[in-house]
Amino acid sequence: MEGSVSIDGASPSFTHGGWITFPFFIATMAGLTLAAAGWNNNVIVYLIREFNMKNINAAQIANILNGCVSIFPIVAAIIADSYLGSFSVIIISTSLSLLGLILLTLTAILDTLKPPPCETGSSFCQNPSKSQLAILYISLALASLGAAGTRFTLATMGADQFNNPNHQGVFFNWHFFTFYAATLVSVVGIIFVEDNVSWGLGFGLCVVANLVGLVIFVFGRRYYRLLKPQGSPFTGLACVMVAAFRKRKVALSFKSEDYCHEPQGEGRNTLRTTPSNNFKFLNRAALLTEGDTNSDGSITKPWNLCTLQQVEDLKTLIRISPLWSTGILLCTPIAIQLSLIVLQALAMDRHLGSHFQISAGSMIVFVMIATSIALTLIDSFLIPTWRNLTGRTPSPLQRIGLGHILTISSMAISALVESRRLSVARSHNLNGNSVVPMSTLWLVPQLVAVGVAEAFHFPGQVSLYYQEFPKSLKSTAAAMVAVFIGIAFYLGTAVVDLIRKTTRWLPDGINDGRMDNVYWVLTATGIANFGYYLVCAWLYKYQNVEKVELQ
Known part of the structure; x- marks a missing residue:
């Protein structure tokens, strides 16, 4: 290699x-x-x-x-x-x-x-x-x-x-x-x-x-x-934007020799000889003008001229960014759910039998079990079956889409379960964080649903970005999944703060609030985001995945 x-x-x-x-x-x-x-x-x-x-x-x-x-x-x-x-x-x-x-x-x-x-x-x-x-x-x-x-x-x-x-x-x-x-x-x-x-x-x-x-x-x-x-690949991407702006008045060319190309031996398997037609304004960054190169062919001023490959790399990021953005609102409901689940479990009967009690922080175990089993079944059964029936493997976008649907289902189930928990609490005149006589096992279905959802969309996201991102950004590609998860956690924190300030749904004593309404809001948000995802997925054209999926 x-x-x-x-x-x-x-x-x-x-x-x-x-x-x-x-x-x-x-x-x-x-x-x-x-x-x-x-x-x-x-x-x-x-x-x-x-x-x-x-x-x-x-x-x-x-x-x-x-x-x-x-x-x-x-x-x-x-x-x-x-x-x-x-x-x-x-x-x-x-x-x-x-x-x-x-x-x-x-x-x-x-x-x-x-x-x-x-x-x-x-x-x-x-x-x-x-x-x-x-x-x-x-x-x-x-x-x-x-x-x-x-x-x-x-x-x-x-x-x-x-x-x-x-x-x-x-x-x-x-x-x-x-x-x-x-x-x-x-x-x-x-x-x-x-x-x-x-x-x-x-x-x-x-x-x-x-x-x-x-x-x-x-x-x-x-x-x-x-x-x-x-070296930092982001410097080259920034150079494309600067150079394109500086040459914004220069006329574009359709000739390969009028553009700066990647030097030989850079380890790329395929290089474009002419720029792609989308985002044409960026093509000027690789357009050769007087004074851009020295007599030996080297670039005189890096911020005035970029290679055609750097231009195409930036275009790749722009094309995939709408899909990436859908991951934020996909993970925000999950981030909120995983923190609220612990509070719900603390206010529910966690006993299994007369001696054993489930730890509130261990409720996530059901997500792990569901995800682990689902990953095994996907890898050993679903993908081979899909390949036998269609002649090709499920695309990353299809796996992500299934993750969206299951996540929305999990939020709806969460709302229904919390509504029942609050009903039981009120029927027993319980307030604050008093333990409600209702088993924490009621929380399991929503956790299983979100666990299966993660088995579909997380590997799908990583696989998509790793294969579609430019070669110079491979490590960054995998981490981009983590970035929108992180943004989702921070956005979830902001959403919870907003709900606490504008409603009475999340008081310190959850039996006095309406956490079920929070979950309904998350369900509606997930549905809207799924619609946005479908539009982005429909418009997106794979750059590399389709070329390798049948190898």
């Missing part, structure tokens, strides 16, 4: 990359996911019980953290693509998350790092001090940034080990399967330890899992295919 080197800088051989690297990436993903899921999915409960925070405030902090975990991968991807490479970024990020988890474990173990517990039978609770909050937030920030830096960079580096697009697709499926399966184990095991044994022991297990993942990843370095950082 051109542009790749071994760890010692030697030329790559057949031993670098390929399926021999697969166990290392999957095992690393498993360890890091065990660690991240063990604290992240129970952080709301930890803040409420150990730091005496109000329910909605704790949920909002969790949304901000999840937004950070989802937004930061784009920064990590840019650093990986432009400067350090994926290997170094993963090492640094994993070390940061390890440091953050160690500090978080100390907040659980040392009494001086957290406020005293609320007095039994009293509503008085002492708030944490500024120093206690500072240490808590630093630990959460480090753990979040570390988890963010590896989540999609690890996926991209793993896909870089394969040349065959079908093999890359198989890797992505197993990558996501490992993510959900490891999260499932963590939510069932580690969170149970946190709630029923010790927060310190539970967070300590996260530390061990993170450390094991780091060691496994480093141990496999001799087998990896490492791509050299090529």
Whole structure:
């Protein structure tokens, strides 16, 4: 593979990359996911019980953290693509998350790092001090940034080990399967330890899992295919816009020789000889004018002239951006739902039998189970069946569309279940956050629906952007999924704040509110966004997917 080197800088051989690297990436993903899921999915409960925070405030902090975990991968991807490479970024990020988890474990173990517990039978609770909050937030920030830096960079580096697009697709499926399966184990095991044994022991297990993942990843370095950082691709994209503006009055040409082309030997399999017809105003950026090049053919002023490939790369991003934007409103309802589910579970009967009680933070386990099973069935049954019936595999856009429909269904189910929960609460004259005599298993159908939805749309999104984005933006392509997830979490936080300020649907005591109305709003938003998605998908023309899907 051109542009790749071994760890010692030697030329790559057949031993670098390929399926021999697969166990290392999957095992690393498993360890890091065990660690991240063990604290992240129970952080709301930890803040409420150990730091005496109000329910909605704790949920909002969790949304901000999840937004950070989802937004930061784009920064990590840019650093990986432009400067350090994926290997170094993963090492640094994993070390940061390890440091953050160690500090978080100390907040659980040392009494001086957290406020005293609320007095039994009293509503008085002492708030944490500024120093206690500072240490808590630093630990959460480090753990979040570390988890963010590896989540999609690890996926991209793993896909870089394969040349065959079908093999890359198989890797992505197993990558996501490992993510959900490891999260499932963590939510069932580690969170149970946190709630029923010790927060310190539970967070300590996260530390061990993170450390094991780091060691496994480093141990496999001799087998990896490492791509050299090529410098920031965004500089070239910015150059296109600047150069096109400066030459806005220059007449366009239809001759290939009038445009600046990529130098030979740049590792691209196909290069356009003439510019495409869409977004013609950008073609001027590659148009040769007097004084643009030196006698040896080199570019005199980079911000006055770009290559035709850089122009086409920017056009690719513009064409796909409407599709990308639909992912924001697809994930915003999910982001809100996952935080509200914890609050609902805390106010419902979580007993299974007379002795076992489900942890509120473990409710997400049903999403993980549904997603893991669905991914397996999709990969082993649905896709082969679809291929046998139609002669081709389901396109990424089709998988994403099914994810939209299932997500909307999940929001509608959530609204109906919450309406029943509130009805039961009122029939028993329960207010505040009193436990309603209604099993948390009522929450399972909506979680299963959103889990199956994620099995369709997340791999579909990653596969679409990885194959459609320009070669120089491969790491960034995978991280773009994380970006709209992060935006969705922040947007979800803003939506919840807006609802709290303008309505009485989300008071501190959820039995006094109308959370079902929130879910109905999310359902309506999802329907409108799905209509927008259908228009974008209908207008979009694949650049690369159709060329490789039958290989």
